[in-house]
Amino acid sequence: MTDTPTTTRRGFIRAGIAAGGALAAAAGAARAGTPDPLITEVQDWASGFGDPVDATPYGMPIEFESHVVRRNVEWLTESPVSSINFTPIHALEGTITPQGCAFERHHSGAIELAKSDYRLMVNGLVDRPLVFTFEDLLRFPRHITTAFCECAANGGMEWGGAQLEGCQFTQGMIHNMEYTGVWLRDILAEAGVQTAGKWVYAEGADASSNGRSIPLEKALDDVMVAFFANGEALRKEHGYPVRLVVPGWEGNMWVKWLRRVAIYDQAVESREETSKYTDLMADGTARKWTWVMDAKSVITSPSPQVPIRHGKGPLVISGLAWSGLGRIVRVDVSRDGGASWESARISGDAKPKALTRFHLDIDWDGSEMLLQSRAIDETGYVQPTKDALRAIRGVNNVYHNNAIQTWWVKPDGEVENVEIA
């Protein structure tokens, strides 16, 4: 299968023109009828100059990739400063999300806070309440961690049924970056946590503050006070100059523009951990402190925004998997809506609490598929179906939808978001 000659670019163009996009017949080895002018004629780019250095001192993607941007769903929220948009995960590969297209969630807008104006206060049940400048943070031992940040509401619109067309909208409240910063535990050690201290409350400098309570055990484990992401300073929308990184736990806890961490003997029970980010169950009770993001996966290609345009034959199925409890050890793919499964390849590293890429190379026969993927993490947790989650939680639970996604791939290569029975 993999040694079949791949379709050439010229083959795409010719077949595309001939069949108007639906080119099931063009699959397999393409043959040129006439010489390809892209090859036989000297092109401008092969003769003249390209851009000089410094044409863009800090570059943007080439114009042909202009569709690869964050997008929002305007009807979801009343105000764009207290809103969310979605990462174009359908158009990205590998595992690292560029900051410029990583989803944004603000509760009162992305603020502009200079490093020179930055202060971090540590107070509460500590021996020494302290204030740090940005420069102080740069003097702590520095570490690197890669982690996914997923909004607890990712997929929340899909609880009641299939609603949005494309994994950007159904699973795109997620990004994955390599952070550089200092461990929160090192900062807390400077202040000296008192024995009565059980909780760390983290607040942002923006108007919303978005305060969240984190149990001390987690704060001392792997929580990072980060100031670089993917090798560059945090972008404004991701909390410049300093944000909290809380690996494996819901994105709302990753407080941006971090201004205060305080030690308490109890949870603060802020607005973001009571009226929001709590999970209403069918019986009217609600789960609180549902911090961990359970194992989940989605096929990013093909998907509604990535129809199959090359017809039958070799097809790369590509997707993402992640777990807030550790490493992804396996991802299975089904083409028949879950009747049979085959294991995909994990491509690259499978880091704990980080996005993991999987690929499955198939020979598509051009027939309909009900494509699904299911992630399995190192604790043995298997990503459940939506029905299995609904049976436990009902349908009023906005948050923590980590259900298996179904894509209906039709013979013409178009893909729809569906639910099946």
Added chain:
Amino acid sequence: MSRSPERILAGALALALSGGAALAEPLGLGRAALPEEIAAWDVAVLPDGTGLRPGSGDVATGEEVFAEQCAACHGEFAEGIDSWPALAGGIDSLTDPRPVKTVGSYWPHLSTVWDYVHRSMPFGGAQTLSVDITYAITAYILYSNGLVEDDFVLSHENFTEIVLPNHAGFIVDDRETTEYPLFRAEPCMSDCRGPATVTRRAVDLSVTPEDPDGRPAGTIPALTLAAAGDAAPAEAAAAPAAPAGPDPALVAAGETVFRKCAACHKVGEGAKNGTGPALNAMVGAPAGAVEGFRYSKPLLEAAGAGLVWDEASLDAFLENPKGFMKGTKMAFAGLKKPEDRAAVIAYLQSLGP
């Protein structure tokens, strides 16, 4: 900077209790936080009343302030306008298909209300409400939920006596016992189910943002189309001579800045009044003239005195809304940067009737 034995012991104890990773030796970084600084930033209020500041406020005062500062989004009776949060009502709705999660029906702690109102409200003007006003607004929210009488006065002294109806409605995350055992079984690989049929299609709802060609927004372009696009000549060069009017680049910048305003102000064809008045063709128009919008008294008075929204008056209003017009309903804190104001005004100028 001293590292007392007691402190090291305390650290070790905290560690033992938490079971966390080892705390490092202090490096001597940072400086002591001053009491004034802690008082300014540590404003959190906890369920047991920790952090409450001395003061009080009554329902009547709260109602007055609520109408002015909060009702634009939350409604006069805290019922919520459009999709802004409802703060009252919804009692016994938590098992309904559309549960209404309010302070009265859902929130477990009154401290959360006080903390959030004082720290983050009103939207666009956070940290402008005094301690007493915060008590008053909190008292009014209790009243609008039918939890106190209209002569009720809330203070730091009686605060923790108030128990919200859904206080006991929350359980700590129990997925470890209710879900993980079920989802940790070895999964089936073949003959796992019968043939599947499609029961729901997202396309039937038609709520996904779309590209101009009707496909889901952001659909990967066909390579054939991308290639054709390479050769397409730029047509922008043929644009007609620039008409008189605001600078297009400034208008574009203004459209971006206007996102801060769009929460309350609608523009464009068919724009209706929302939390604020619709803003089509408003530059050069007399103040207070948008039909059907209930303006604040001070604005109507200014309009009566002949206020016109020209570039100068808009600039002053947008820089500091409450400074320019005390008592305005506009809760927005203002645009501090002159270039942002110029851009927004240019954008507003570009909008037709």
